[in-house]
Amino acid sequence: MRLSPDEIIFWQYGFIKLNATISITWVLMIVMGVGSKFITRRISCDMHVSRWQNLLEVVVISIKKQIEDVGLSQSERYMGFLGTLFLFLFTANICTILPFYEPPTSSLSTTAALAICVFVSVPFFGILKQGLCGYLQSYLRPTFIMLPFHVISEFTRTVALAVRLFGNMMSGVMIVAILLTITPFFFPIFMSLLGLLIGTVQAYIFSVLATVFIAAATRGGGE
Secondary structure: OOOOHHHOEEEEEOOEEEEHHHHHHHHHHHHHHHHHHHHHHHOOOOOOOOHHHHHHHHHHHHHHHHHHHHOOOOOHHHHHHHHHHHHHHHHHHHHHHOOOOOOHHHOHHHHHHHHHHHHHHHHHHHHHHHHHHHHHHHHHOOOHHHHHHHHHHHHHHHHHHHHHHHHHHHHHHHHHHHHHHHOOOHHHHHHHHHHHHHHHHHHHHHHHHHHHHHHHHHOOOOO
């Protein structure tokens, strides 16, 4: 039984490896890129729009509203990063209904990379909103004694994000794999459906936590 798609190696040259995690991740990115280009190729401002545009507008408006509900004004500034983050996680997890597919989010390397993206985006948006001096001053609030604790929290929450997503996704894959070996086929189907729900919830939680961290970093001293 495989614990991670990292164990499936397609090509290797020395220490350089091309495994299933990298391959599936790139395939998902290409499919999402081509799909977004296909969906947005005929965007119209008329009263009558296509079903694809209706679906696209519902998704965009929902993500925008969620960002604003968390507390981020000017949600368009964060839409590109947070929207892409959620859609990638959602797509990666929802594709578990496909045969022989293993979600890259069940690999610690993928979840660590996603958490690092959030780790980098927090100071980036914080500096963009408050300026370098204003953002650095936030580490000294309410007193300079809190500086080491703020620094430690930056790293610990990144680790927590990665481990949370990795643990939940890997456990779901493991449960289905175990049930397939000891029970009839029809029972794991229900577990797979439950896995889809868990994957969607995890994509939502990860994205909301990223939004909360960015909102905290962009919040001024008087807010």
